[in-house]
Amino acid sequence: MAKVLEGPGMGLLKKWGMAVPGYVVVTSTDHFEQASSAATWLKESRLVVKAHEAIGSRMKLGLVKVNLDWPAAKQAVKEMLGKALGGEMKVSQVIVSEMIPHKEEYYISVKSTREGAELLLANVGGIEIESNWERIQKLPIPVGETPSKEALADLAKRAGFGKDLALKVAEFAAKLYQCYDHEDAQYLEINPLVMRSNDQALVALDAVTLLDADARFRHPDWDFSFAAEFGRPYSAHERAVMEVDSKIKGSVKFIEIPGGDTALLPAGGGASVFYTDAVVALGGKPANYAEYSGDPPDWAVEVLTEKVCSLPNLKRIIVGGAIANFTNVKKTFAGIIAGFRKAKAEGKLNGVEIWVRRGGPFEKEGLAAMKALEAEGFLIHVFDRYTPLTDIVDMSLKKELTASGSSSHKKTAPSTLRSAKAGEARQ
Secondary structure, three states: EEEEEEHHHHHHHHHOOOEEEEEEEEOOHHHHHHHHHHOOOOHHHEEEEEOOOOOOOOOOOOOOEEEEHHHHHHHHHHHHHHEEOOOOOOOEEEEEEEEEOOOEEEEEEEEEEEOEEEEEOHHHHHHHHHHHHOOOOOOOOOOOOOOOOHHHHHHHHHHOOOOHHHHHHHHHHHHHHHHHHHEEEEEEEEEEEEEEOOOOOOOEEHHHHEEOOHHHHOOOOOOOOOOOOOOOOOOHHHHHHHHHHHHOEEEEEEEEEEOOOOOOOOOOOHHHHHHHHHHHHHOOOOOOEEEEEOOHHHHHHHHHHHHHOOOEEEEEEEEEEEEEOOOOOOHHHHHHHHHHHHHHHHHOOOOOOEEEEEEOOHHHHHHHHHHHHHOOOOOEEEEEOOOOOOOHHHHHHOOOOOOOOOOOOOOOOOOOOOHHHHHHHHH
């Protein structure tokens, strides 16, 4: 699940036939002035200026300014940009939109559920919705079905809309569900939805949009980046891996964790959690979250490996995974090996120990290729499926390799690790 900022979210609503205010996203006052030359409505309308960042409660934080003329909007843009939001995050862009005159505010959303989806509707919205949550009416939508006009009209009537307005709201709800369904969304929320005073059209004044990031390959018109949601912008390396991930079968993921010294390059989301927990439990400091899964191409794994090797102050790299069902160990290891060689040529792996544990299709060939790196000067230790999953973390942190276990892919000594039989039970 990936969050989309308000501007691109509004763009998706407009694409599917829903009315939205005019808006521009700007990163400086000069940018705002340039946009105003192209979009003359900016100087002719009352304006709303909001921080265009992945944070909630913007109004309460003073990050929304309303009913502004052009000079006041320009000043608000200047004051808002660069404002600290906590952690490393600052306001880097603002969205300036047309102010829509209206009298009442409504709430509408659609979200993914285990059974399919659920459409939520209320004839109250904006900041009042939190204290009126009991007024929300719901329409469950089973997997593979589309809500009928009759069902949507009944939902609108139950939500308290009068007859004529109920029909408009039902039509709007149908468009919102169409957007949700076709854009691989997991959550769409409009709060508030309003009726524009001059023509009684329903207009979305805000948009909260969560999409399935792994569906990006199906949407060539998604020309926007997903929003970072952990208190800082995505790094260049994180964005590079996200770009690769959007283009491939399978998956590669990468998030940097400042201050760590143990890099992780696990196969699969489950393994990534196991290895991270093991590092922390043994007193280590993870330098990143990463995973590759679904049999990704070797070039994608190579890009991921390069980014992992670029992390600062590394002492060790853990290349771990359970016994794969269909991921080709030899092929994915070819990408990792290529990444290691490139990093070493750039002087990035001096003194860094590499610990490998893996099983699965073509594991013998893949592990042998890894072991061959020792002859090229890599500090590498290789183990096969008979070593319990996370014991390489214990060995790497405690430096308790035995002579029979070091730099081999044979069963490790019982005095250092659990037996191979116990290891199989943990996989």
